[in-house]
Amino acid sequence: MNNYFIGLMTGTSADALDGCIVSFDGEFKLIQTQSLELDNSYKKDYEWSIKNGYKTIEESKTLAELEKILNKKSVELVNNLIKKANLNISDISYVGFSGQTVFHTNNKSYQIGDPRFLANESRINVISDFRNHDIKNGGIGAPLIPAFHKYLYSENDKKKLVFNIGGIANGTFLKNGEISLASDVGPGNCLLDLVSKEKFNTSFDNNGDEASKGKINLELLDQLLSGSNQMQYPRADDKKDYYKIFNNSFLEINKNSLLRTLSEFTAEKIKDFYDFCDEPDEVIFHGGGTKNLFLMNLIESKLNTSIKTTDNEIPSKYVEAAGFAYLAYLKKGEIFEIK
Numbered sequence: 001m002n003n004y005f006i007g008l009m010t011g012t013s014a015d016a017l018d019g020c021i022v023s024f025d026g027e028f029k030l031i032q033t034q035s036l037e038l039d040n041s042y043k044k045d046y047e048w049s050i051k052n053g054y055k056t057i058e059e060s061k062t063l064a065e066l067e068k069i070l071n072k073k074s075v076e077l078v079n080n081l082i083k084k085a086n087l088n089i090s091d092i093s094y095v096g097f098s099g100q101t102v103f104h105t106n107n108k109s110y111q112i113g114d115p116r117f118l119a120n121e122s123r124i125n126v127i128s129d130f131r132n133h134d135i136k137n138g139g140i141g142a143p144l145i146p147a148f149h150k151y152l153y154s155e156n157d158k159k160k161l162v163f164n165i166g167g168i169a170n171g172t173f174l175k176n177g178e179i180s181l182a183s184d185v186g187p188g189n190c191l192l193d194l195v196s197k198e199k200f201n202t203s204f205d206n207n208g209d210e211a212s213k214g215k216i217n218l219e220l221l222d223q224l225l226s227g228s229n230q231m232q233y234p235r236a237d238d239k240k241d242y243y244k245i246f247n248n249s250f251l252e253i254n255k256n257s258l259l260r261t262l263s264e265f266t267a268e269k270i271k272d273f274y275d276f277c278d279e280p281d282e283v284i285f286h287g288g289g290t291k292n293l294f295l296m297n298l299i300e301s302k303l304n305t306s307i308k309t310t311d312n313e314i315p316s317k318y319v320e321a322a323g324f325a326y327l328a329y330l331k332k333g334e335i336f337e338i339k
Contacts, residue, residue: 007325012167096328165289186269208294214256
């Protein structure tokens, strides 16, 4: 068996399908990357399905249509990556396919995206359903990327903290070469993106520019913090956990103040985990949130320590895709063979 693996990832922000080809032969090597945008209608229909409580493609024609789109995009991305890398399908051991999470609890997880379809169309065996595989083996199904964080960054006699800011933010505390704690920690981008869509008709707040113009609404911030204080580590969050805390009546607040307050909330939840982990000296970030310069500066000021991104090892955007390739390398999911 060769040592090329493909990882495909689309997170709860549902804005793009990211993919990469990697090798774990001796050391980590990033061979090729590409991202395919998921258009606004995909994201809109996905968010609508989440808010209305639809959980399976059997329940919702909308989810069934979204799965068809994701399936086709996934095959397209696999083919593009192989072509760009000048490889053959026989060079790829497995595709690690995350799917698009529709709901998640500590006991059950559901993703759209058909790994059998992907295997048959790409002619490459696929490993998927990582979250339920983790639950079956005593985990809670999220976060899953900490194993890759450990592979990349763990060192004996050192304490490090790796954060992924996607739709949900999660953190991995590495201590003396091992994962001491891994948990979802806060809303990441999901509330910021919600307000950007509702109030600015954009998918996200570019660079945090709009948030930077607002003032913190203390009443809203208090509601958000008090509503999330009971959430203990380790845990696996669902976006609906934060939608419930964020009462829609607050949408009447000045839109820039809304984004400023939600940025404060995201940063505070990251600081809470940093404090809980006894303030490690080295703090590393990846995920879409790293592009929000206002948010990153806010986090750095709260932690009162220098922070960095994964970009020296792998572009921040592709860390999760590479992480699912690593889980496929470890065979930490269900195998879907070509038929």
